[in-house]
């Protein structure tokens with residue numbers, strides 16, 4: 475099911491209004507307002523502990539927001555009943571940190587899981603689709619390997635293949651570069667762009683890696699721990715100069731990682 479293609483209106487892929495997130499009475503982020511366009515590579519950036527993962531968990535429904543609304547393609551996620559929520563959940567895929575693959579299952583079996591759970595496809599169709607998804611991420615020939623038998627970058631790619639299994643309209647990626655060397659990270663970035671360009675998928679990436687941010691993000695929001703919210707928003711190139719907030723400059727103009735590529 476694709477909400478993006480079913481909807482004739484031009485509502486954004488994601489619309490967040492007055493969102494407040496936190497844990498057991500403790501607010502981490504408040505009054506968040508932003509939207510993500512269809513087909514956009516959108517980054518949630520910021521220093522350690524500012525709430526990037528917390529926001530992601532609220533967007534994908536793993537945590538319930540303390541207040542506010544999240545809409546996907548014009549349809550409320552936060553206010554929807556269980557049935558509608560399940561349908562919305564099928565429209566997005568998530569690549570968790572570390573790939574989050576089941577270690578006792580082969581790559582093919584890992585990618586097959588969402589297909590077995592959410593579709594009525596036959597075993598043969600599922601086998602064909604899993605081969606296709608693994609081929610899309612360059613893992614042909616590794617279908618019967620277990621996660622422990624492949625590298626960190628390959629695990630991320632297998633996780634991405636699983637996130638793509640149901641042809642989602644939106645894919646969320648939590649720190650995809652974590653634990654990868656710079657070359658493997660750039661390859662994963664290329665794959666992210668390839669997914670967007672081939673399928674028009676909207677990609678929401680949590681990251682603090684400058685090379686990725688400047689290399690592939692169309693637009694970013696920068697979160698700050700003290701502000702408990704967004705302190706900068708827009709295309710990453712020139713953002714620090716436009717916003718002129720020292721916290722933004724300190725983060726985006728730091729020199730601990732090479733800046734490669736350029737943002738469109």
Ligand SMILES: Nc1ncnc2c1ncn2[C@@H]1O[C@H](COP(=O)(O)OP(=O)(O)OP(=O)(O)O)[C@@H](O)[C@H]1O
Nearest residue numbers: 497498502520521522523524525526527528529682
């Ligand atoms: N399960 C949890 N229960 C309580 N507090 C939490 C939980 N997870 C995160 N926090 C707190 O929420 C705040 C934001 O954490 P979060 O992990 O979202 O930040 P982050 O920007 O993703 O950090 P990092 O880049 O280091 O992963 C932190 O103060 C953290 O201690």
